[in-house]
Amino acid sequence: VLLVESGGGLVQTGGSLRLSCATSGLTFSLLHTAWFRQGSGKDRELVATIRWSDDETYSADFAKGRFVISRDKVKKMVYLDMNNLVPEDTAVYFCAAARSMDIPKNQYDYSFWGQGTQVTVSS
Numbered sequence: 001v002l003l004v005e006s007g008g009g010l011v012q013t014g015g016s017l018r019l020s021c022a023t024s025g026l027t028f029s030l031l032h033t034a035w036f037r038q039g040s041g042k043d044r045e046l047v048a049t050i051r052w053s054d055d056e057t058y059s060a061d062f063a064k065g066r067f068v069i070s071r072d073k074v075k076k077m078v079y080l081d082m083n084n085l086v087p088e089d090t091a092v093y094f095c096a097a098a099r100s101m102d103i104p105k106n107q108y109d110y111s112f113w114g115q116g117t118q119v120t121v122s123s
Contacts, residue, residue: 005093008118033098035069035096056103058105
């Protein structure tokens with residue numbers, strides 16, 4: 001399994017970014033992919049997940065209305081569209097994959113991780 005994130009960068013408050021996660025080797029059933037983030041000195045937290053069987057999504061409260069997770073079945077890509085960004089969104093964003101019956105919301109539920117991409121929101 002290989003997960004490779006891209007699309008991070010520096011953006012001003014109120015701006016938007018699209019993060020991409022290129023996946024390979026994700027052939028198992030009950031598959032979920034997710035975006036997590038980890039700010040400096042903070043715990044890693046779930047942003048959003050998507051279930052590959054039916055594209056059902058789950059988003060953390062802070063992400064609802066601003067961030068959208070999606071995927072391209074053909075390209076095997078997972079995306080995170082982030083809008084109305086604020087400095088508190090500054091973090092390293094990670095793509096992760098898990099095999100689970102239920103929606104996996106804890107980082108320890110995820111077995112596969114990308115290397116992360118930095119998002120910095122300036123005030």
